[in-house]
Amino acid sequence: MKAITASALVLVILLGALFIYVAEDIPAFGDPNSPANRWVNLSISVDAGADVLTSLNDGVVPEVLAEKIKDRGFPLPPGYKVEEEEGGWNVLIPTGERLYHELQEYYFINREGDRLWVYRYSAPVRWQERCEEETGVPNMVTAGLADYRGYDTLGETTVIFTAGISVILLLRRRGKL
Amino acid sequence: MKHKPDVIINTIARLMVPFIQMYALYVMVGTEGAGGGFQGGVVFAASFVLFVTAFGITKGRSRLPESWNTALSSLGLYLYAGIGILCIILSLGIANYLNYGALPLAKLTGIAMTRGLVISFVVEVGIALTVMAIFASIFFDLAWKSEDEGGEQ
Amino acid sequence: MIIPIDLLALFFLVVIALAAITVRDLLAAIVLLSAYSFVIAAVWVEMHAVDVGFTEAAVGAGATTAFMIAALARMKREEKR
Numbered sequence: 001m002k003a004i005t006a007s008a009l010v011l012v013i014l015l016g017a018l019f020i021y022v023a024e025d026i027p028a029f030g031d032p033n034s035p036a037n038r039w040v041n042l043s044i045s046v047d048a049g050a051d052v053l054t055s056l057n058d059g060v061v062p063e064v065l066a067e068k069i070k071d072r073g074f075p076l077p078p079g080y081k082v083e084e085e086e087g088g089w090n091v092l093i094p095t096g097e098r099l100y101h102e103l104q105e106y107y108f109i110n111r112e113g114d115r116l117w118v119y120r121y122s123a124p125v126r127w128q129e130r131c132e133e134e135t136g137v138p139n140m141v142t143a144g145l146a147d148y149r150g151y152d153t154l155g156e157t158t159v160i161f162t163a164g165i166s167v168i169l170l171l172r173r174r175g176k177l
Numbered sequence: 178m179k180h181k182p183d184v185i186i187n188t189i190a191r192l193m194v195p196f197i198q199m200y201a202l203y204v205m206v207g208t209e210g211a212g213g214g215f216q217g218g219v220v221f222a223a224s225f226v227l228f229v230t231a232f233g234i235t236k237g238r239s240r241l242p243e244s245w246n247t248a249l250s251s252l253g254l255y256l257y258a259g260i261g262i263l264c265i266i267l268s269l270g271i272a273n274y275l276n277y278g279a280l281p282l283a284k285l286t287g288i289a290m291t292r293g294l295v296i297s298f299v300v301e302v303g304i305a306l307t308v309m310a311i312f313a314s315i316f317f318d319l320a321w322k323s324e325d326e327g328g329e330q
Numbered sequence: 331m332i333i334p335i336d337l338l339a340l341f342f343l344v345v346i347a348l349a350a351i352t353v354r355d356l357l358a359a360i361v362l363l364s365a366y367s368f369v370i371a372a373v374w375v376e377m378h379a380v381d382v383g384f385t386e387a388a389v390g391a392g393a394t395t396a397f398m399i400a401a402l403a404r405m406k407r408e409e410k411r
Contacts (some may be wrong), residue, residue: 004352012351016344023340023373024333098271099279099288136293141381142213146296146304150275153300154257157307161254164311168247171318204384211380216388223392312393319400 036128039108039119044068046116056082056089056109065109069118076107087111180233190231197224205305206297214301218308225313234320246314253306260299332376339373356402364395 046052046065055062059082061069066076076093081103083090088110092103108119127144137143145153198221204210205217229237261275272279277295278288286294343366350362367390374383 008351009348012344012348016341016347019344020337020340024336097273097276099268099276134289134292135296136289137208137296139208139211139213141211142208142301143296145213146300147277147292150261150300153304154261154275157254157257157304160311161250161307164250164314167315167318171321212384212388213381216381216384219385219388219393223388223396226392226396316393316396316400319397320403 036122036124038122038125040122042072042118042120044072044118048111048114048116052116057084061091065116065118074120182233186231190227194224194228197227205301208297214304215308217301218305219312221305221309222312222316226316229316229320234317238317241313246310246317250307250310250314253303253310256303256306257300260295335376336373339369343369360395360398360402364391367391367394
């Protein structure tokens with residue numbers, strides 16, 4: 001056996017243990033009893049004052065809330081709509097997709113006790129729910145790769161293409177190129 | 178050390194290569210099961226690897242000549258990027274890039290079905306063509322020089 | 331997602347990795363790496379990630395091993411002491 005140094009051995013053992021721990025820690029992908037939660041908590045909260053509630057009920061996000069959402073990096077696009085829902089308000093925002101005009105569900109303002117918490121619609125769950133009806137492809141991975149993240153896969157295919165071309169340039173010395 | 182043809186490997190390869198390629202086509206186009214364009218392309222390239230190990234590289238190269246190889250690799254990428262541009266052109270600038278719902282096919286079969294059809298027949302086939310041609314050309318380039326002096330392992 | 335089988339396979343992976351480092355003959359190292367990608371593909375499929383497992387099986391065992399063996403045909407078989 002080639003004498004590998006003790007430090008290399010220790011390093012491999014530690015990395016192996018880390019690898020096993022991480023591999024076991026990830027919930028199984030298709031595991032029904034560990035579903036990705038639908039609403040991602042943006043940890044923005046405002047106390048539910050009377051004026052805030054009234055403005056929400058007639059369909060306008062109050063200024064103090066809109067301000068907090070904006071400096072979190074999610075500017076609220078104009079033309080949004082607020083819908084009453086059980087236990088909170090759904091904020092639908094226009095997607096700017098000229099082809100699909102209808103508003104997309106994005107924020108959810110939940111009322112817990114006397115505080116209002118803002119949640120965001122998590123993208124993977126949206127994929128899971130809307131993939132069949134939007135793309136008509138049963139295999140969600142293929143739909144995700146080719147359609148939702150089609151630009152990303154285009155880049156990946158270009159990377160493979162350039163890899164092949166560079167191998168052709170490097171290895172073909174016979175001048176026949 | 179010329180490539181010595183071995184009867185057993187030849188018959189096995191002659192039996193298996195078409196089925197591997199059939200399987201690659203099934204994986205590539207079918208969106209039912211697992212796998213898509215990339216996996217289909219790699220399996221197709223693996224069938225060429227088996228062909229080369231069984232029948233030698235010169236016969237393999239005659240089966241998939243260089244001109245076809247580079248043409249296929251750019252054709253796949255052209256197909257994929259082209260369908261994106263087509264979406265913009267045919268929708269007269271309304272849809273943005275790679276928005277398959279904007280193709281006129283949507284008037285026949287509705288937006289969802291159009292996206293499904295374009296994904297599983299145009300985009301996946303494009304990816305598979307590129308990946309197959311690139312992996313095959315890399316393998317041929319790697320194995321080619323050894324054929325002149327060294328010979329296949 | 332049976333935990334004991336997972337642990338066993340993952341521990342086996344670490345052993346394969348160690349063997350691939352310490353073995354001297356390069357062809358044996360390539361075969362070990364191919365076995366590694368087969369086992370990791372099996373673990374992924376067992377963890378309900380079929381697409382990743384399929385890709386790893388196709389690329390890892392299929393393409394990478396073929397490339398490395400083709401490259402090996404150009405080099406010497408033995409690693410220097």
